[in-house]
Amino acid sequence: MGIVRLAKTLFTALAAAGILAAQSQPPLAQRIAARLRPNGLKADISFLASDALQGRATPSPGLDMAAEYIAAQFRRAGLEPVGDDGYFQNAGYQTVKPNPEGLAFTLDTAKAGEGTVAIQEAVATDLNRAAAFKVTLSDTAALDALTAEEVRGKVLLVEVPDGGGAGMAAFQAQRRILTLAAKLEPAIVVMVRAAAQQTNPNARVPLRDATAPAPKVPILNVWDKAIRDAVAAAKPGPIEAAVSAHLAAPIVQPVKLRNVAGVLRGTDPQLKDTYVVVTGHYDHLGVRPNAQGDSIYNGANDDASGAASVIAIANALAELEEKPKRTIVFVTVFGEELGGLGARWYTGHPIFPIARTVADINLEQLGRTDDNEGPKVAQFNLTGFDYTDIAATFAKAGAVTGVQVIKHEKNSDSFFGRSDNATFADAGIPSTTLSVSYIFPDYHQPGDEWQKLDYDNLAKVDVTVALGILDMANSAQAPQWNKENPKTARYVQAREKQ
Ligand SMILES: [Zn+2]
Known part of the structure; x- marks a missing residue:
């Protein structure tokens, strides 16, 4: 008991001196x-x-x-x-899921056949015999020179060279197209390919920030042979062809x-x-x-x-x-x-x-x-x-x-x-x-x-x-x-x- 009291007194004294707090507190x-x-x-x-x-x-x-x-x-x-x-x-x-119902694409008389067209950027669209403008994906100088006057409201047909569907170059080209679409506002961008794009079996439904502006320009991939040949035959620039297309609105869910x-x-x-x-x-x-x-x-x-x-x-x-x-x-x-x-x-x-x-x-x-x-x-x-x-x-x-x-x-x-x-x-x-x-x-x-x-x-x-x-x-x-x-x-x- 005596020892306890002594300890208590000591404690009080040390605490009062501010020493105890400093010493008892580890670093x-x-x-x-x-x-x-x-x-x-x-x-x-x-x-x-x-x-x-x-x-x-x-x-x-x-x-x-x-x-x-x-x-x-x-x-x-x-x-x-x-x-x-x-x-x-x-x-x-939101999840934004393309809706393939009623999907159609026609260049003059050539209609994309079953399984030769796919939606990349889903925006509800109806085009009836619209004017078109051709560019080639590998011609980056021509892509960079495009002006809004040339393509606004038109169909931008992008010819994708054979083998242009994979790798870093293709990724960069893809980004360039997205930027162009947002800047020049064509009615639609159509990537005309030699074959279907490789799809990732593990890909998930795309997400979108609901508070950001939604994309306005739809993007289609088309690999129909007749359409591909018609586009290949045309010179870059405005082309004498009428395009019709139908895309349903995507299925958007929070x-x-x-x-x-x-x-x-x-x-x-x-x-x-x-x-x-x-x-x-x-x-x-x-x-x-x-x-x-x-x-x-x-x-x-x-x-x-x-x-x-x-x-x-x-x-x-x-x-x-x-x-x-x-x-x-x-x-x-x-x-x-x-x-x-x-x-x-x-x-x-x-x-x-x-x-x-x-x-x-x-x-x-x-x-x-x-x-x-x-x-x-x-x-x-x-x-x-x-x-x-x-x-x-x-x-x-x-x-x-x-x-x-x-x-x-x-x-x-x-x-x-x-x-x-x-x-x-x-x-x-x-x-x-x-x-x-x-x-x-x-x-x-x-x-x-x-x-x-x-x-x-x-x-x-x-x-x-x-x-x-x-x-x-x-x-x-x-x-x-x-x-x-x-x-x-x-x-x-x-x-x-x-
Ligand atoms: Zn990490």
Whole structure:
């Protein structure tokens, strides 16, 4: 009893002197590490990447389940919900399914036969003996020289050379046609091919942002022999032929797609209305029914590891006694694998003002250390390493935790545009993607499964990331683009416009 009383007196004295608090509180990194455990990460990743979630395709019931799970974890962490529906930020997307009913295409007397015409861009159209204009897909100079006066309201017949239906050149040509269609507004674009286009058996119904303007110009693919011959015989330019066509309106249905967002409010009167965004995508490639053997693309490293890290970092930082000065926004996004759909929805419909969002720290592929280049233990890379001053903040954190922050000479710049950080950069926000490995065995394969991740290493990396994010949130100096680097010019410009 005496000892207890003595201890109590000592305690009071020390507390009064402010010594006890300082001495009994372990260092920040240790306190974060105590809350950010390998098993917690393993639990989240093994669920998100389980076969039950069927590879989390956008959209799919598995993706929905993943969103619910992440929301539940944000709830456990005590984050403030900031979506339009609790933690969910609903995105107004639609599926747009071409309707082949009554599809017809006629060039003079040549009528495309059964199975020789297909819809590429579905827009309801009725054309009766319209004028036509011919171009050749390989003649890029002629394509670039086209004017609206020449083709507006007409049928643009695009002759696709034999063998022009595949590969990178074809992809680029396709993009050029889409841009031309939007700019020149022909009544319809008709790709006249030698044969049917290869269709991807795993292709999904196309998605469209319902709040973006719908395409106005329909695109058809035609490979009817008589039509092909007639087009081949004609000279480029206006042609003496009348085109009739009928396309039904596509079948458009709303689809449920959601980002999951929660915040840890800042407490500093000046800085709390500025935002550090932490992102990771929770979608993956889904199931490919035509695959041999295992057809579920689990996406454990890509990117259940990133989504689980967002959860783990949120949870660890939310439990700390000291709250951040800036507000930290945790967002897991859908549709990265389809081209950054969820991130684009966020920057297009920001929950917090873009101009006051100081950084996006995006997390990808943090769990596998068995990179194709060799083991990547106790280290991570930043994309756009020299684009901003963000790397220095994480390097400082790494010096505390023993994790090296590395610039991958080849991938740092080239991967900057390959994940959701790029969407934030386009909006002017200093951003980067942190990754332990870029290309690993099982990358975008069914074998990307949760058993293959190094959870001790992942926890160590995440503690470092958490420290860096907290440092950023507490620093009066916001991350900045490196204006000396010419590659940042467009991002700097976007920032300055705000
Ligand atoms: Zn990914």
